[in-house]
Each structure stands twice: as structure tokens, then as C-alpha cells.
Amino acid sequence: MVAEIAAELTVGQLAERSGVSTSALRFYERQGLIHSRRTAGGQRRYDRTTLRRVAFIRASQSVGIPLALIGEVLGFLPEGTPPTKAFWVRASQCWSDALNERIAKMERMRDRFTACIGCGCLSLEECALVNPDDALAAEGPGAHLLDATAQRRRARRPRGPAGGR
Incomplete structure (x- = not known):
């Protein structure tokens, strides 16, 4: 069947x-x-x-x-x-x-x-993986965000009256 x-x-x-x-x-x-x-x-x-x-x-x-x-x-x-x-x-x-x-x-x-x-090397200045083409050098001395997308988002946030966030 x-x-x-x-x-x-x-x-x-x-x-x-x-x-x-x-x-x-x-x-x-x-x-x-x-x-x-x-x-x-x-x-x-x-x-x-x-x-x-x-x-x-x-x-x-x-x-x-x-x-x-x-x-x-x-x-x-x-x-x-x-x-x-x-x-x-x-x-x-x-x-x-x-x-x-x-x-x-x-x-x-x-x-x-x-x-x-x-x-x-694990160097932020020279590392081709973390900092390809030494892109962070254009930002000047000091620490910078490695994620450009996050950096753009932060730049778009409204600032408070004293310039803070």
C-alpha cells in the first residue's frame, strides 16, 4: 500500500x-x-x-x-x-x-x-592592516579613531552649549 x-x-x-x-x-x-x-x-x-x-x-x-x-x-x-x-x-x-x-x-x-x-611590528604607524597607507598620519599627532565610519558618526552628533557632547 x-x-x-x-x-x-x-x-x-x-x-x-x-x-x-x-x-x-x-x-x-x-x-x-x-x-x-x-x-x-x-x-x-x-x-x-x-x-x-x-x-x-x-x-x-x-x-x-x-x-x-x-x-x-x-x-x-x-x-x-x-x-x-x-x-x-x-x-x-x-x-x-x-x-x-x-x-x-x-x-x-x-x-x-x-x-x-x-x-x-604591531605598530600603528607602519601596520598595513591597522593603518593602511599610513592614513592616520593625515590626522596629525595623537590618538585617532581607526574606524572612519565611527569618526563620521561622532562628527554629526549635535554638540552641547559648551561645545561638549
Whole structure:
């Protein structure tokens, strides 16, 4: 006798089949990555195609694609339509440049870090990792913030009446 395959899955069944926690599935739903219908009792029911969407989400996350970008791409799929191999190929092509850029950045970081370990100077004046191109020299003598973003945020804060913060 062949067991009947349910057209819909509960959140627990989806979690068990996908290996993703129920809380993560609810989060994906709040983010619009997956969709469910509610029963009369308010329970979630997911179409079986949701398994493929969850697999697509997890595979995309595993290579570092942010959920916002995953959601944009999934937005091209009609609801209830699972990602196909052709869909994955198109998504991969869309993300290829961003992934290659990340890889290059990570390689540069690795090379800088390796050079820093090899140098052993730990000097804020000379260190290519902490102070690339001696950027802090332009700030004049004394201690300076190494994070330019934090420095810009501090510069935008309103000052009090005596010039303090």
C-alpha cells in the first residue's frame, strides 16, 4: 500500500523535512520568503513546494547571500512555484559578481593579515592592516579613531552649549 502524500505540511513537518527550526521558518515567513495559509484554528499550513524554497534559502545563505537579496530573487517566483534548476542558475548569475567581489575582498584581507603576522611590528604607524597607507598620519599627532565610519558618526552628533557632547 502506498502512503498518501499530503499536499500541505504543518510548520513542524516542514521543520523536520527541511532541517530548519520552526522559529526560523516563522522568521522566513515574516520576511516574505515563504508563505502559508491558516486553518480555521489558526495553524500554519505550507504547500509542499515550500520545501524547495527553504532549500534555496539555506543554500543561498550558505554562500553568504543576505536574506534581503534572497527575498528579491524569490519575488520573481509566483507563489506556490518551487525554485527550479533554471531559476537557481539565473540567481547564481545575478549574484556571481557580488560573490566574486566578496572573494577578492576576503583574499585581500587574508593577504594583509598574513603580511601583518609576518611583519610582527604591531605598530600603528607602519601596520598595513591597522593603518593602511599610513592614513592616520593625515590626522596629525595623537590618538585617532581607526574606524572612519565611527569618526563620521561622532562628527554629526549635535554638540552641547559648551561645545561638549
